[in-house]
Structure formats: C-alpha cells, structure tokens
Amino acid sequence: MNSLIATYGRPLSALFLLLTALWAVGLIALPQAVMIERSLWVEERDTSVELRINALYSSLELKRFDLADAKSEARKTQVAEQIATLEAEIKTLEARESAPRKVYTLSNYTRMSSLHFTIFLKTIAYALCVTALSLMVCYPVAYAVAHLAPPTRAALMMLGLIVPYAINELLRVYAWLMILDYQGVVNTLLAWMGLVDFEARTWIPFLESSGSVFVAMVYTYILFMVFPIYNTLETLDHNQIEAGRDLGAPTWRIHQRIVIPHAKPGIAVGCLMTFMLSAGSYSVPQVITRGKAGDWFSQLIYRQFFESFNWNVGAAYSFTLLATCIGFIVLMMRLFKVGIRDIAK
Amino acid sequence: MTVAAALAHGKDVDLQGAAMRFGGFQAVAPTDLLIHAGEFFSILGPSGCGKTTILRMISGFLQPTDGRVLIGGQDMKGVGPNKRPTALIFQNLALFPLMSVWENVAFGLEARGVARGERKRRAQALLELVALGDQGDKRPSELSGGQRQRVAIARALAVEPAVLLLDEPLSALDLKLRQHMRAELRAIQRKIGITFVYITHDQGEALTMSDRIAVMNQGVIEQVDAADVLYNQPRTAFVATFVGEHNTVPGTLGATHDGVCRIDTPLGPLHALNPHALTPGSPALLFVRPERMRLLNGATKPPANAFEATLHRRDLEGAFLHLHLEAAGQSLVVHQTNTGTVPAPGTHRLGFEPDEARVLPPGALAHE
Ligand SMILES: Nc1ncnc2c1ncn2[C@@H]1O[C@H](COP(=O)(O)OP(=O)(O)OP(=O)(O)O)[C@@H](O)[C@H]1O
Numbered sequence: 193m194n195s196l197i198a199t200y201g202r203p204l205s206a207l208f209l210l211l212t213a214l215w216a217v218g219l220i221a222l223p224q225a226v227m228i229e230r231s232l233w234v235e236e237r238d239t240s241v242e243l244r245i246n247a248l249y250s251s252l253e254l255k256r257f258d259l260a261d262a263k264s265e266a267r268k269t270q271v272a273e274q275i276a277t278l279e280a281e282i283k284t285l286e287a288r289e290s291a292p293r294k295v296y297t298l299s300n301y302t303r304m305s306s307l308h309f310t311i312f313l314k315t316i317a318y319a320l321c322v323t324a325l326s327l328m329v330c331y332p333v334a335y336a337v338a339h340l341a342p343p344t345r346a347a348l349m350m351l352g353l354i355v356p357y358a359i360n361e362l363l364r365v366y367a368w369l370m371i372l373d374y375q376g377v378v379n380t381l382l383a384w385m386g387l388v389d390f391e392a393r394t395w396i397p398f399l400e401s402s403g404s405v406f407v408a409m410v411y412t413y414i415l416f417m418v419f420p421i422y423n424t425l426e427t428l429d430h431n432q433i434e435a436g437r438d439l440g441a442p443t444w445r446i447h448q449r450i451v452i453p454h455a456k457p458g459i460a461v462g463c464l465m466t467f468m469l470s471a472g473s474y475s476v477p478q479v480i481t482r483g484k485a486g487d488w489f490s491q492l493i494y495r496q497f498f499e500s501f502n503w504n505v506g507a508a509y510s511f512t513l514l515a516t517c518i519g520f521i522v523l524m525m526r527l528f529k530v531g532i533r534d535i536a537k
Numbered sequence: 538m539t540v541a542a543a544l545a546h547g548k549d550v551d552l553q554g555a556a557m558r559f560g561g562f563q564a565v566a567p568t569d570l571l572i573h574a575g576e577f578f579s580i581l582g583p584s585g586c587g588k589t590t591i592l593r594m595i596s597g598f599l600q601p602t603d604g605r606v607l608i609g610g611q612d613m614k615g616v617g618p619n620k621r622p623t624a625l626i627f628q629n630l631a632l633f634p635l636m637s638v639w640e641n642v643a644f645g646l647e648a649r650g651v652a653r654g655e656r657k658r659r660a661q662a663l664l665e666l667v668a669l670g671d672q673g674d675k676r677p678s679e680l681s682g683g684q685r686q687r688v689a690i691a692r693a694l695a696v697e698p699a700v701l702l703l704d705e706p707l708s709a710l711d712l713k714l715r716q717h718m719r720a721e722l723r724a725i726q727r728k729i730g731i732t733f734v735y736i737t738h739d740q741g742e743a744l745t746m747s748d749r750i751a752v753m754n755q756g757v758i759e760q761v762d763a764a765d766v767l768y769n770q771p772r773t774a775f776v777a778t779f780v781g782e783h784n785t786v787p788g789t790l791g792a793t794h795d796g797v798c799r800i801d802t803p804l805g806p807l808h809a810l811n812p813h814a815l816t817p818g819s820p821a822l823l824f825v826r827p828e829r830m831r832l833l834n835g836a837t838k839p840p841a842n843a844f845e846a847t848l849h850r851r852d853l854e855g856a857f858l859h860l861h862l863e864a865a866g867q868s869l870v871v872h873q874t875n876t877g878t879v880p881a882p883g884t885h886r887l888g889f890e891p892d893e894a895r896v897l898p899p900g901a902l903a904h905e
C-alpha cells in the first residue's frame with residue numbers, strides 16, 4: 193500500500209484502488225449478490241382480499257340500482273358519491289391483490305423436483321467425464337509437445353491446437369454437429385464403406401448419445417486443459433526424465449513419480465477450468481443433441497429464465513451449480529495438495 | 538563395508554569405431570577407445586567438442602550412427618539407458634526436487650521394485666558413504682551445493698552400476714568446494730572400485746584425479762595417456778596447448794640425430810626432440826613449457842638453445858614469477874620460482890635444453 197503510494201503518488205494510487213474496487217464489486221460481488229438475492233425469494237399474490245373485493249362489487253351493483261331509482265337530485269348525488277368511494281376502495285384492493293409480494297424463503301432450493309435433481313447429478317457426472325476425458329487426451333499431447341517433439345515440430349503442434357480457437361465457439365460446435373449428424377461426415381464415410389444405409393435409415397445416431405456431447409466438449413475446451421499442463425511440463429528439466437530413465441525406471445514410473453508430481457498444479461488448473469466450463473456449458477449440449485439426448489442442467493437453467501420466466505428458481509439453480517463448482521475446486525485443491533498460489537502461477 | 542563389497546565390479550567400456558552424426562554434422566568422429574574396468578578415466582576437451590555426446594552414447598541415450606559400444610564385453614546395441622550397467626551424473630545433477638533426499642537416492646531401487654523398508658535401509662547406507670547420513674529427510678533444495686553433489690553420487694551408486702558416468706559434475710561449484718569434491722570423488726572411486734568416466738573441460742580436474750585422460754577436440758580424441766605423459770609428451774599441437782601452457786614457435790625442420798632435430802625458427806636454429814620423426818624440410822611447431830625455459834646468467838653453463846629476448850612484463854603470482862618476453866616477433870612466457878629477486882626489464886639471454894622441447898606437426902591450437 194505504502195509502496196504503491198511511493199511508486200505512483202497519491203492520485204494515481206487512489207485511481208488504482210478505485211479501479212480495483214470497481215472491478216471487485218462490478219465483476220465479482222455484484223452479479224453474484226444479485227443472483228443470490230433473487231434466488232432467495234418467491235413472488236406471492238395476496239388472495240385474502242378476494243372476498244372483500246367480491247363483496248364490494250355486489251354492493252356496487254346495488255348502489256348502481258339505487259342510483260337508477262333515485263328520485264331527488266340530492267339523493268342522486270349522495271349515491272353517486274357512495275359509488276365513487278366504493279370504486280376507489282375496489283381499486284386499491286385490486287391493486288393490492290395483483291401486486292406480487294416478495295416473500296423470502298429457501299423454497300427455490302429445497303423444492304427442486306426429483307427430475308431436475310437427477311439432471312443436476314447427471315450433469316455433474318457428465319462434466320466429470322468430460323474432464324477426465326480431456327485430461328486423458330491433453331496430458332499426452334502436452335507431454336509430447338513439451339518433451340518429445342523437436343522444437344520446430346512442437347511449435348507447429350501448438351499452432352495446430354490454437355488455430356481452431358480463432359473460430360467462434362459456436363461454429364466449432366456446429367462443425368462437430370456436421371461431422372456427427374445422421375448424414376454427417378462420419379456416417380457418410382460409413383455409408384461409403386457400405387456399413388450403413390441412408391435409404392434404410394440405418395445410420396448411427398451419434399447425436400442422440402451423450403458421447404457426442406463429450407467429444408464436442410473435449411474439443412471445445414481442450415486448450416483450457418492443454419495449456420496449463422503444457423506450461424508446467426515445460427518447466428520440467430528434461431534431464432530429470434532422463435535421470436529417471438537412466439536409473440532404470442520404466443516409462444510409467446517416470447510419469448508417476450517425476451512428471452505428474454511436477455505437472456500437478458497445471459493438471460489441477462486444467463481440470464478445474466474444464467469442469468467449470470463443461471458443467472456450465474449451454475451451447476454444446478443444446479446444439480449437438482437438439483434436445484434428443486436429455487437435458488444438461490445448464491439447459492434447464494436457461495429454460496427457467498426464458499421459457500418458464502421463473503427467474504427466482506433459475507437463480508437458485510445457477511447458484512446451486514456455482515456452489516457445486518466451488519466445492520469441486522476446493523476438493524481438487526485438497527486432493528492435489530495445491531494452494532491458491534500454485535494455481536495463480 | 539557391504540555397500541563397497543556389492544559395488545566392486547567395474548566393467549570396461551569399449552568404443553569400436555563409435556561415431557555420432559547429427560544430420561550433416563559429425564559431432565564425434567569414429568572413435569576407438571578402451572576404458573579399463575575400475576579405472577578413473579577422464580575425457581577432457583573444450584566446450585562443444587563432443588564430450589557429452591560420447592557419454593550419451595555410453596549411457597544409451599544416443600545410438601552411435603557408426604561403430605559400436607561394448608560394456609563388459611557386451612554389445613550395447615538396442616539396450617536402453619534403463620537397462621545398461623551404467624549410471625549417469627548430469628551436469629546439473631537433475632535431482633528430483635519433489636522427493637526427499639533419501640527418496641532420491643532410493644529411486645533406482647524403487648524402479649526395480651525393492652520394498653520400501655529395504656530401500657530406506659540401502660539409501661541410508663549410501664548416504665553414510667557420502668557423509669550425509671543425517672540429511673535423508675530433507676529436500677534437495679535445502680542442501681548446499683556440495684551436499685547436493687554427493688546426493689547425486691549416492692543416487693547413481695544406488696543402482697550398483699559397473700560404470701559411473703559423470704558429466705562435468707563439479708562445474709557448478711565454487712573453486713574451494715570443487716577441489717574438496719575432487720579428492721572426495723577420487724576417494725569414493727577407490728573405495729568402490731567401479732569404472733568412472735569423468736567428463737570435464739577443466740584440465741586441473743582431469744590431471745589431479747584421473748588414471749588416464751583422453752584429450753578431445755572437435756569430435757576427435759587426440760591422445761589418451763596418464764596425466765604425466767600427457768603433460769610431458771603431448772603428441773599433437775592441440776594437446777600441447779590445451780593441457781598446461783606452452784610457448785609455441787613455428788619453423789622448418791632440419792636434420793634429426795638420435796631423436797633430436799634442428800628446427801629453423803625466427804629465433805634462429807634451435808634443437809628439440811622429434812617424437813613423430815618428421816622429415817627435414819617439413820613445417821613444424823616447436824613447443825617449450827614456460828617452466829622449462831630460463832633466463833641465463835653468466836655463471837651457469839648455457840644450454841644448447843640460447844637466444845636474446847626483451848623482458849617487458851613481470852607478473853608475481855605468489856610462489857611463481859611469470860615473465861613475458863619478446864624475441865624476433867615471438868612472444869614468450871617464462872615461469873620461475875619466486876626466489877626473491879625480480880629480473881629487471883630489458884634484454885636477457887634465454888635458453889632451454891633440447892630434451893625439454895618438442896617438435897610437432899602444425900595443427901589446431903587451443904585458444905584459451
Ligand atoms: N541433439 C543434437 N542435435 C544436433 N547437434 C547436437 C546435438 N547434441 C549435440 N550437438 C552438437 O554436437 C556438438 C558436441 O556437443 P556436446 O554436447 O557433446 O559437447 P560438449 O563437449 O559436451 O560441450 P560442453 O562442454 O559445452 O558441454 C556440439 O557442436 C553440439 O552443438
């Protein structure tokens with residue numbers, strides 16, 4: 193703090209602090225707070241006044257008859273006044289009835305239907321599958337790029353990994369859709385080999401299985417796994433691998449005792465990012481399955497917001513997902529014995 | 538000591554025309570070299586001359602592009618580094634930073650499936666051999682440079698290699714520690730009796746520790762000999778200039794009698810040994826060690842080679858005086874023991890005996 197002032201002077205330091213605070217509030221605290229607040233209440237309408245309103249309507253009708261029957265002018269104005277007050281009273285009561293009341297409750301969380309809860313659990317399991325799958329794909333790739341390939345080839349491989357990321361995520365997902373579709377690239381190839389027949393509709397319905405979502409997701413989020421692992425593996429002295437080999441260790445033992453322990457922070461970060469991204473991914477399951485392979489939780493949340501217009505439940509679902517992800521982070525950090533510091537690296 | 542008994546089984550290393558080419562670049566020329574079992578053998582040469590490449594061919598990380606490598610008489614073709622009876626100590630040691638010291642030492646045993654208790658016991662015995670018995674539970678990063686060095690040695694010895702390969706293992710240490718570790722390495726080698734192949738670009742290291750030394754330049758081993766032979770009877774211009782200091786004077790050979798030849802130099806005709814029996818008329822270089830050349834005073838009988846030179850710089854290096862002189866455009870250096878008197882600048886007579894100088898064919902010189 194003092195060093196900040198010493199380096200930049202008071203006005204600039206104040207500006208920095210202000211920006212940091214704005215960032216913290218605007219990007220971290222505020223959206224979450226809004227979401228949590230919304231998830232904690234339901235709208236309730238006051239139905240207790242309904243009888244009163246009905247009663248008032250009946251008296252209003254009677255007064256209208258009275259008005260029609262009234263002989264004298266004085267009587268007329270008197271009844272008219274009574275009608276006016278009745279109408280006013282009805283208006284306020286009706287306003288009270290139709291205006292929703294905020295009632296704070298945990299019911300948004302506790303009332304999740306068993307179907308939705310199953311989807312939630314399935315989504316977590318799916319996200320874990322995607323994470324495990326990405327790890328299995330990315331660890332060898334990162335290792336090969338960092339330690340096996342000659343430098344120019346390594347650079348090319350890295351470039352090959354990055355280039356698809358110049359394309360919009362949605363387009364990449366659609367590309368996979370075209371590959372896995374009923375009459376997509378894979379099925380066309382199979383048809384060409386005579387294994388399936390489009391006429392007889394014997395194509396393989398890849399898109400109706402979660403597997404195709406996994407594949408598309410692994411592809412979509414692969415960089416978030418590869419790069420953290422690659423970054424840690426790159427700092428591993430190649431001599432250590434050779435030393436392990438020279439001391440007689442088989443390849444798996446070198447990985448188990450030397451490479452993986454070194455790459456642990458990167459593996460943890462990669463798993464965290466991939467898990468969070470896939471657990472919260474909306475576009476991939478939406479585009480790939482076209483609703484034919486069961487919802488992911490993210491799709492459910494979307495529908496709470498934009499189809500049921502039940503924002504409170506949507507908020508509660510979102511927050512449940514967020515809390516689960518945070519729980520996962522803590523678990524991973526415990527499991528891999530890495531601290532926040534290692535991850536920040 | 539049980540560790541020593543178990544390890545006393547050095548093997549010889551035999552390079553038969555072994556060569557290494559990287560693309561079009563010949564890193565190591567076809568090399569014949571026999572390193573005896575139980576020998577402390579050094580490979581000495583300047584940076585980039587191919588020392589590490591030779592070591593990697595022996596350890597199995599590189600397959601020679603020509604010729605073969607035999608260890609203990611067995612052809613090592615197709616045998617990976619993890620299957621060879623060698624252990625390599627890396628230039629940067631390559632200790633495993635995330636393991637404790639004893640786990641480092643025991644890694645080779647772990648790789649062989651030795652049970653944990655046994656592993657720990659044997660690691661402890663090795664740590665005691667290198668005087669680190671009480672440091673087993675620390676991390677390598679918590680040790681000093683010299684201690685880390687010894688952990689690396691213990692780790693390599695744990696797999697009971699027949700040949701220990703050391704790639705400039707002392708280069709990261711400061712001078713004092715280096716000298717201490719030299720003695721220690723030599724003592725360990727004596728104790729366990731296995732073959733050491735020691736790579737260095739530091740001639741002091743090679744000369745003090747080794748039974749024999751190979752001097753290497755640009756992928757070619759120029760001479761293999763014991764330290765004193767290497768120093769006193771260099772066979773090439775490179776060896777003469779790389780090992781110790783030398784005065785070098787170019788000239789043309791005259792006649793040779795009884796191994797002593799005449800060579801016509803800018804300093805006049807001089808006489809020197811002619812070990813390669815170069816023929817009269819061939820160009821040659823004359824080499825004289827600075828300490829074999831002396832300033833002449835009238836009292837003693839002048840040697841067979843004598844000439845005048847101008848003294849222009851005198852450096853006192855403690856026990857020695859380094860005198861820089863010039864004669865007929867040639868700069869010369871004379872090392873004298875410091876007897877208390879420093880010669881005055883100016884013209885002196887300088888000389889050396891013919892058997893203190895050698896005539897060798899011209900060739901690459903070491904520029905240091
Ligand atoms: N894998 C490789 N590919 C291409 N050239 C290589 C390779 N390894 C070594 N070289 C080249 O071979 C030559 C010898 O290398 P080497 O590592 O054996 O030298 P060195 O004597 O150990 O040097 P230093 O004392 O600097 O370690 C160098 O010119 C080096 O550039």
Ligand SMILES: [Mg+2]
Pocket residue numbers: 588589590704
């Ligand atoms: Mg080297």
